Amino acid sequence: MRKFLFVIFAGIMLAGCTRSYTVTFHTDGTAAESAVLEKGESLGSLPVTEKDGYDFTGWYSDRALTKLWSAETPVEEDTDLYAGWNVQKRTVAFETETTTVIDPITVDYGTIVSLEELTLEKEGMTFTGWYTDAERTIPYTGEKPITEDTTIYAGWEGPIHVELEVKEFINQAAAGAREGCEGASLLMALQMTGHAEEYNYYTFLDEIPYSPDSSPYKGFAGNLWEDTPEIDAMMPGPVTEWGKKYGNTVNMTGCDEKQLISILEKGHPVVVWTSIHFQPSEVIYYEWGTYKSHNHVMLLIGYDEETNRFKIADPAGWNNGIYWVSYDTFMNSWDCYRGAVEVY
16 A cells, blocks of 8 residues: 555656756857757747858758758757758859960869969960959969959060150250250159159259269269369269159169169159260279269160160250160160169
8 A cells, every 4th residue: 555655656746847958059069059948848949050151051960960950849858959051152263364264163162272283375475373353463372262252363474665755855955054964864754753843944953952072972063054174963862862852762873774674664764874875884983982984864764675675865865865775785884883863
């Protein structure tokens, strides 16, 4: 009799005890959140989660993501649910600027795309690599994963051709300034770059800085209007400082011809110390410093790589003032001193 009563009492106790279970949600291997339900209850609704580059496909009761869990499924035990994902696709397109067409490729989000082995050819041009911008300023390295539709651009380098326009040519001889080549070249350069536009050649020469002695490294030494026993010249240092009163100048003396070309490619003319009629020139030494034979200052305004020539605005008026000279002709005149002032 006692045994029977105990069984009845135990049954009553169990009937009044409700078991709870925990449902844990896992995204990318980590537990994001959990819910506690009584035995037999269902979630009713399931949380929605997001992940860059992926589409959420639902919750699964196995790590292999084969058993899709429904919001109406009753919970009978502690349960782990795993987020399922489908990786999104991204398109990589190529702009080659050649007759060679590279079809776009479709890759998974986050894929690393290496183009190290992909090179192109184009007649008369040199392939410089791949770039992420249409201006070809940002190289494509292939180190970053593809996270959005991407266009990659082929870069090309052709023969350099630069011709800068002289706004108003200044003929120093026609103006009567026998020794005024520095001022003529500098003013042309300044006005080409939007400076000193209110000046004419004469008013500009009125402001030329003269040397306190015979040194052309301190200012113009001599007479602008006639030949004198003085050197009748001014070197790059004081020309640079003079130009800074009106615009932007940089003393590039000592640079090489490649730097001259790079300056021209930026759209900046260069005042250069050459020689009259491009006669071969050599260094001469004075008590105040180095000078060059047959010294004459001109304005460098162009370069053509295909013909290997430089374009000059020559204030002496030779060959109508603006003309092309061969690389060798220019270098034979300029190379011994390499005087140069960039203007911008």
